[in-house]
Amino acid sequence: MSQDFRLDNIGMVNRNKKISFTFNGKKYFGYEGDTIASALIANGVHLVGRSFKYHRPRGFFGVGVDEPYAILQLERNNERDPNIRATEQEIFEGLEVKSVNCWPSVNFDIGAINNFLKMFFPAGFYYKTFMWPPSFWYKIYEPFIRMAAGFGEASIKHDKERYEHKYEYCDLLITGSGPSGLASAYAAAKNGARVILAEDKPRYGGSLLTSDVNIGNQTGIEWSEKIITELKSMSNVIVKNRSQVFGYYDHNMLVMSERISDHLPKTQKYLPKQRLWYIRAKEVLISSGSIERPLVFGNNDTPGVMLSSAAKEYMKVYGVLVGKKPLIFTNNDSGYETAIEFKKNGVNPLILDTRKEPSSDIISEAKNLGIEIKFSYVVVAAKGYKKVKSADIAKISDNKKDLSNIENIECDCICVSGFWTPSIHLASQSGNKSEFNEKIDAFIPKKSKQKENTIGSANGKFTLEETINEAFDKGYEVSNKITENNNKVSIPTVVEKKSTEHDKFWCVPLPKGKSYKRFLDFQNDVAVTDIELALREGFRSIEHVKRYTTLGMATDQGKTSNLNGLQLVSDIENKVVPQVGHTTFRPPYTPVSIGAIVGREVGKHSKPTRKSPMHEWHEKNNAIFVDAGVWLRPRYYKQGNETLFEASKREAKNVRKNVGVCDVTTLGKIDVKGPDAAEFLNRVYTNAWLKLPVGKARYGVMLREDGIVMDDGTTTRISENHYHMTTTTAQAANVLSHLEYYLQLVWPELNVNVVSTTEQWAGAAIAGPNSRALLMKLFPNTDVSNEGLPFMGYKEADLFGFPAKIYRISFSGELAYEVNVESDYGNFMWEKIIEVGKEFQIQPYGTEALSTLRIEMGHVAGSELDGRTIPHDASLEGLVSKKKDFIGKRSLSRSAFIKPDREKIVGVVPLDKTTSIPEGSYIVKDPKAKLPNPKLGHVSASCWSVEYDNPFSLAIIKDGKNMIGQKLFAMSPLKNKTIAVEIVSSHYVDPEGKRVRA
Amino acid sequence: MLYIFCPHCGLRSQNEFAYGGDATVKRPELNKEISDQEWNNFVYLRKSPRGKHLELWHHISGCRQWIKVERDTSTHEIFKTYKADELTE
């Protein structure tokens, strides 16, 4: 297979390694080191996609990150990757890519009819066209837009690839390995700084790869190779290619995405696909270079029209000709370099220079090579639909307003150069307010905002000598500031051809009677007429013009379009560009895959999983687990074909009848120690704590300062100055922070320390009428009688040789104990309880049975203490001290909190005693009332009462106390259920609390 | 991501900290009679200044100390950090 556009003796691709790939199902080949773009161009393929709005044919416009057109969809190792720039993606064996934005095919695209319906797609068409009639939206507009929109299809499968995150710290981060990046990295590294040098392309060297220069008696390429080799060998330097620094965040945190495996057929073992680097740099040198600006003329989006620097790079780096009859259209000397390169490779270009009589070394060289040049000439319009076939060119008057001598000449590509735009994105992201530089008609960074400096062409320095000198100096200066070393390397001499000034002209006027589309934004199809229309319609702020026309809002972030758009606005408005201002640059500089952003934090790794020491036992005994925060807790233990409902009923019943054991390790536990501990607890909890004796536990409620219940739990006085506090599983971390806040900031005079001991203790709640009998067998040497260990008592005991703590507390409302041992003995404890408990018909119970038991007892939990309730709402007013002050007390006397008809906790039983009430149901008086039906409150928790064998719910309703005995309705619009209910006391079972004290 | 100097641990990334609100708020003393308005101001009213602001951060994944951070709310510049009991300027 021959490659018609491949040159033989030039380029850096590996000719010894052929690689085949498919594009839109057709097989092509290229060489190792080719991008999709270079390989396709080598094969003469220029039509790769369709534009976003008009579906006009799209080819290649650039050679790197700036590419607005060639966005493809990639298939690699059975994974789909959308939004791939063909100019960046390297080819590998078996690569499959296809066009996006075209249906049914890139050659015949139905959407191209949009091109002939242009009147429907003016600026702001999103806001105008698809408004009426409203009924058209779902059936016609939306499906149409959806089919036409987007840059490829995201995979809906789970991504099997691995992405990693890495945190790195360095003295100096340098973004870009062009001449300024290399020189500054070298100077800084030699001065002892820890340097990271990042290059987004596979090859280092930036513009040195393509320019005809000499540094220190070496060619640019030789010099860059030497510097890179030396940098790589230094232990204080990290050099990364295929790595894009895409975001500059606060406090010199930069984020870089490294494409480790994207250029390989398959991710290698032990390597991720991509790695995201979070780099905290002491200093940053932005050496991200500059991007050539397009010139604007008729049909300037036709495939074959591309940046002249891209054409040069395709030749010099890839050995590929973008055309054999090139037309170079330029307003500066850069176009000449491309023309000279064509000429050297046996192709005769024609240069159209907008300038009248420029003269420089480069122009002379072109003349000497016999290249044909037309001065004061412009391209009026490209001709050809899917590829440039010819161009209408014309002489332009000195005032750049009138065209004459229009003629059509044959050509197969048009290489444009409208001078250079510094890539100031990172500097701008850092907060640097840029300033407009008249000399280069572009913005450059102003005063450093963070610890950043911009160097080289990113800073508007367009000669190599200036760039190299500045970069060596900056590299030394910055490293000296950090390392205080004084090792200065000598700056090599630079030989380059001198160039002359560029022409400020950039937009070719339309010839009389012609209405060619002249595009500014190639990715979003924004043409000159769109901007004109937006301004006519009254849009003035550049930010508004941008959003209305979508100029610069595509995935290329307007890398090639922003400045021309600003120029146009300022021309029409008769302003200068700085008055118009420019829009804000935001990260990411280039698209970043979601996988890289997420990293390893997917699936079960998205949060830590905490397991109790008894977890394995639960697993072996058919526990079905439920997430409780980050904990895994047994929800129920399945026997045979039991359902959740059946199992939880069995487990709860067994607690009420015999004895059950529940893993309560997850409860938050906090040690509170110090001579002022009692005083502290007295301020934290709503009830009194000063007189709690050693060896006793007390239930407490703590509030936020706004009076809302924050958490509840029991706290036990272990010794004189030592308390063991328990919190709910969910609030454990918040309560600790809360306590620390008051101890460190509000009452630092209190001599108290708090520390989390949640992980130190394994806990088992033993509940049920048989629990004391079981305890007597577990702790034969300890007096656990009602007198020896009364309700809310605490004892230390010996569990078969291991120290244990017994708390006589109850959540289930039954006679119950909580036994704690050090975590390492948790499983031993559990197995002993089960073993010894056999004769008492012990069964383990999960969170579902636990809920049932607490609901029918009217014990509140998270669903009642939901961040809206004060103690009185949850019938906890008995725990609120009137005598002493505590956190949040003053709020309780606010008018809304003392209203007599505040919502209060009640019990709810369906009249038919069979229909369960969905949680979240509304309680209403009249189910048929006019909407919105006034609601009295809501159902917070529901269960099947095992005591009475009928459904029971807790609800929080207005004036709850006085509603008891009333017949109301529970409505669940979500489940489409209306249930007649009776309001009862929330203490449905054992309201006197006899059992816990038995 | 901010880089916060913890007076106990040194420079640490923001993701080790939890934000704790306005550090200039002073809780009324216990057992003191105060008006609804005063209490309301303490619980709910916060200034949201653009510019220099003294705020609380909790070094939750570090030393667990609450610290005071003087930060510019619009530029995120951090001028100074203080221990909880340190007097601020």
Ligand SMILES: [Zn+2]
């Ligand atoms: Zn700390």
